[in-house]
Every structure is written in C-alpha cells, then in structure tokens.
C-alpha cells in the first residue's frame with residue numbers, strides 16, 4: 001500500500017506533492033514555443049463564437065466550485081465579460097438566464113458529480129455552449145459537454161481534493177488568456193508576461209513543499225481548537241473558502257471563511273480570546289484594508305496567523321502573531337501558491353487529531369446522487 005502511495009503515508013500528501021508536475025502537465029502543449037500565445041488544439045469553440053459570448057456561468061460543487069471562483073475572476077479581469085457563479089445544486093432552481101450567447105463552464109474533477117451533470121443538461125437545453133474542465137476525459141460530464149479542457153493532474157484518490165483544484169486553476173488561467181487573445185482584450189506582451197509567471201509556478205510550489213515544517217507546527221497548534229476563521233479579500237477570500245472546506249472535511253474542526261470586510265456585520269461577535277484566525281494577505285491592492293480587518297479581530301483577542309509575501313512579513317508582524325511567507329507571483333496567479341500551505345495545514349491537523357486523512361467520515365470521493 002505504501003508503494004502505491006509512492007512512499008508517502010497518505011494519498012493526500014502524495015497528491016499535494018504531485019502538484020508541480022500537475023501544473024506542468026496541464027500547461028503542456030497549450031503554450032506555443034514563443035511563450036506568447038495560448039493554444040487549445042481540438043477545442044470546438046471558434047474565435048468567432050468566443051467573440052459572440054456575452055455572459056459566462058461557472059458551475060461546480062465543493063472544491064471545484066472554489067476553483068471556479070478564482071478562474072471566473074481571472075476571466076472577468078482579463079476578458080471583461082460578466083461571470084456568475086453557482087454551486088451546481090442551486091443552478092437549475094433559480095431559473096438562470098441562459099441564451100445561445102452564454103458560455104457555461106462546468107468544473108469537476110471526477111466528471112461524474114450528479115448536480116454538475118444536471119446543471120450542464122439544463123444549460124444545454126437552453127442553447128448554451130458548455131465547456132467542461134475535468135480530470136477524467138471519459139467521464140459523463142466530458143461526454144455531454146460541447147468542449148473539454150482536461151486537467152492533467154493524474155488520478156486523485158484522496159477524498160480531499162488538492163492537485164485537481166490547482167490544475168483547475170491552471171486550466172482556467174490558460175482559457176482566460178485564450179479568450180483574451182480571441183477578443184483582443186490583452187496584448188501579446190501581456191499574455192507573454194502572464195505565461196512566464198505561470199511557467200515559474202511549479203518550482204515555486206516545490207520550494208514551499210520543501211519548507212513545510214512551520215506549517216506542520218502551526219497545524220498541531222490549532223488541532224486542539226474546535227472553531228476557527230479564515231479571512232481574506234478578493235482572491236484571498238476565494239482561497240480562504242477552499243482552505244476552510246479542506247480543514248473541515250478532514251480535521252472536523254469547525255471553520256468559517258469570511259470576506260474580511262464583512263466580519264463586522266455580525267460574525268465579529270464570535271471572535272473571543274485565543275480563537276485562531278488565519279488571514280490571507282497576499283493581494284497587494286487590498287492589503288491595507290485586510291490589515292485593518294486583522295486589527296479588528298486582534299483587538300478582540302484572536303490569535304492571528306497571516307499568509308503573505310516575504311516583503312510584508314515584517315510589517316504584518318506588528319499586527320499578527322505569526323506570518324508565513326509564500327513565493328511572489330502575479331496577484332491573479334497567487335491562489336495557485338497560497339492554497340498549498342492551507343492544504344498542508346488541513347493534512348497535518350487531521351493527522352494530529354488521529355483522523356482517517358484519505359477517507360473522512362460521511363464523505364464519498366465522487367457524489368453521484370443529487
């Protein structure tokens with residue numbers, strides 16, 4: 001059994017460590033030799049069709065939904081088309097406005113999630129073009145979709161999704177650039193700049209994985225708590241949601257992810273002496289605002305750990321108890337790095353609590369019932 005886990009104690013840890021290669025494989029053959037152009041051989045979506053799209057719906061469940069939050073934001077920023085987000089189990093029941101000019105993007109590691117498949121069919125029935133981002137090319141979702149972008153993460157066994165999430169981010173970034181090329185919303189220079197930063201991500205992840213002792217120690221520290229919070233703004237908030245889900249599903253510690261600016265509208269009442277708060281503070285454009293939200297929880301006695309960039313560690317340490325630095329990339333790409341310490345945090349917290357890391361209670365790897 002250890003052999004199939006590649007020498008790791010658990011599939012989850014193995015899959016966390018497979019991420020650098022999953023990033024590389026998902027980019028392979030999709031960036032032309034000049035490094036200035038994204039290509040998707042075999043995609044049915046023509047440039048003309050891309051130019052006709054006037055809205056995008058991103059639909060998925062759980063971790064795939066969280067990848068969609070980041071990916072949809074990347075499309076909105078780079079392509080300037082309005083993007084809406086739905087968890088798949090809600091989509092059909094809100095009578096979404098779907099037209100032939102709607103592009104529906106469904107995201108699913110397994111390609112078998114019943115709610116996501118049902119949402120895809122609803123979108124089809126209303127004439128939308130459906131693009132699936134999936135890790136299983138022979139899956140039901142891949143078969144039913146008009147177009148498929150395969151994430152090349154390799155089989156994911158652990159119930160807690162890790163490399164599938166980050167590969168989905170890579171697929172989204174590439175697709176956002178592809179759309180931007182077709183619609184002329186980014187110059188070749190801008191595309192090349194983002195592509196170069198993407199190509200550096202695998203090594204940056206490797207460096208984080210080589211230095212995981214501090215996060216392990218922090219995981220042991222929080223493992224005795226029953227409640228904690230993740231806060232962040234913008235893309236940091238999207239990553240906070242993924243970090244919170246990961247921690248809940250395998251450590252059984254209750255956590256909530258909050259948009260940092262929203263705390264004072266109710267949730268701040270729950271902050272008391274010693275409660276752990278994990279603050280994602282990587283997005284420079286909102287850093288100052290995040291810091292003021294950190295001060296709000298600190299003033300109520302929270303024990304704050306921040307995830308940020310090296311250059312902000314010293315400054316942040318004036319307001320937080322601990323800070324972990326992650327490597328620097330473009331703000332839009334930062335989720336592909338900042339999620340890694342949160343995956344490790346969930347893993348080590350689950351381990352410290354003696355849980356079955358790869359097979360958490362009450363959960364299935366693939367949810368094929370609605």
Ligand code: AGP
Pocket residue numbers: 061062063064107108109110111112113116159160161162246249365366367
């Ligand atoms: C992630 O850790 C979960 N186990 C879960 O949220 C999962 O992402 C969700 O069920 C969606 O699965 P899919 O990607 O196979 O559609």
